[in-house]
Amino acid sequence: DIQMTQSPASLSASLGETVTIECLASEDIYSNLAWYQQKPGKSPQLLIYYANSLNDGVPSRFSGSGSGTQYSLKINSLQSEDVSIYFCQQNYDSPFTFGSGTKLEIK
Amino acid sequence: QVQLKESGPGLVQPSQTLSLTCTVAGFSLTSYNVHWVRQPPGKGLEWMGVIWNTGGTRYNSALKSRLSISKDTSKSQVFLKMNSLQTEDTATYYCARDLSLWYQGVMDAWGQGASVTVSS
Numbered sequence: 001d002i003q004m005t006q007s008p009a010s011l012s013a014s015l016g017e018t019v020t021i022e023c024l025a026s027e028d029i030y031s032n033l034a035w036y037q038q039k040p041g042k043s044p045q046l047l048i049y050y051a052n053s054l055n056d057g058v059p060s061r062f063s064g065s066g067s068g069t070q071y072s073l074k075i076n077s078l079q080s081e082d083v084s085i086y087f088c089q090q091n092y093d094s095p096f097t098f099g100s101g102t103k104l105e106i107k
Numbered sequence: 108q109v110q111l112k113e114s115g116p117g118l119v120q121p122s123q124t125l126s127l128t129c130t131v132a133g134f135s136l137t138s139y140n141v142h143w144v145r146q147p148p149g150k151g152l153e154w155m156g157v158i159w160n161t162g163g164t165r166y167n168s169a170l171k172s173r174l175s176i177s178k179d180t181s182k183s184q185v186f187l188k189m190n191s192l193q194t195e196d197t198a199t200y201y202c203a204r205d206l207s208l209w210y211q212g213v214m215d216a217w218g219q220g221a222s223v224t225v226s227s
Contacts, residue, residue: 001168032212034212034213034214036152036214043201043217043218043219043220044144044152044201044203044214044217045217046206046213046214046215049206049210049213049215050210050213055206055215087151087152089152089154089212090212091210091211091212091213092212094154094157094165094167094212095154095167095168095169096142096154096212097154098151098152098153098154099151100151101151101152
């Protein structure tokens with residue numbers, strides 16, 4: 001199985017700041033990497049797929065990058081509604097494994 | 108409007124079988140794959156398995172011996188059955204749809220989740 005190592009586990013930032021979350025795959029996943037946002041008590045929502053493609057309706061302050069085994073999610077101009085847990089997930093090969101999540105809070 | 112909704116018992120006794128139904132609307136099960144993903148309380152997401160639009164299935168090897176996914180296309184329903192439940196199977200169970208057949212494993216629509224507690 002492909003292991004997904006996500007960092008940091010938690011993150012605290014101020015409104016308007018830019019934050020970056022990293023995800024490392026245990027092998028090359030050829031950009032088959034998705035990012036999900038899960039707000040408290042809600043289902044996960046797709047933000048980014050194929051490493052850098054923004055899902056419909058997702059604000060442009062979210063962006064993804066990376067290739068090979070290393071990927072990142074960047075959130076510009078942090079808003080209060082961005083308080084969530086963020087998960088990366090590889091869809092290169094089943095089982096489609098997820099990272100352990102990054103909890104984002106506002107300072 | 109794309110919708111998925113899980114239903115099933117909230118409480119299951121240890122060693123018993125869990126049966127969940129995912130009822131979908133706004134798309135056809137012949138055109139999209141549907142996954143099951145679970146999340147123990149306060150923990151991360153675990154992919155359980157998928158039923159392809161063709162009806163084929165693939166399971167997480169960690170659960171394969173206990174898990175079965177099927178569907179009734181005419182009723183727009185996907186079914187999950189997992190036997191020999193233990194307390195560590197306590198979780199919220201989600202069904203989710205693939206973005207498209209081109210992006211297998213990219214889940215763009217999720218149900219609200221079904222909370223399942225395994226306890227006597």
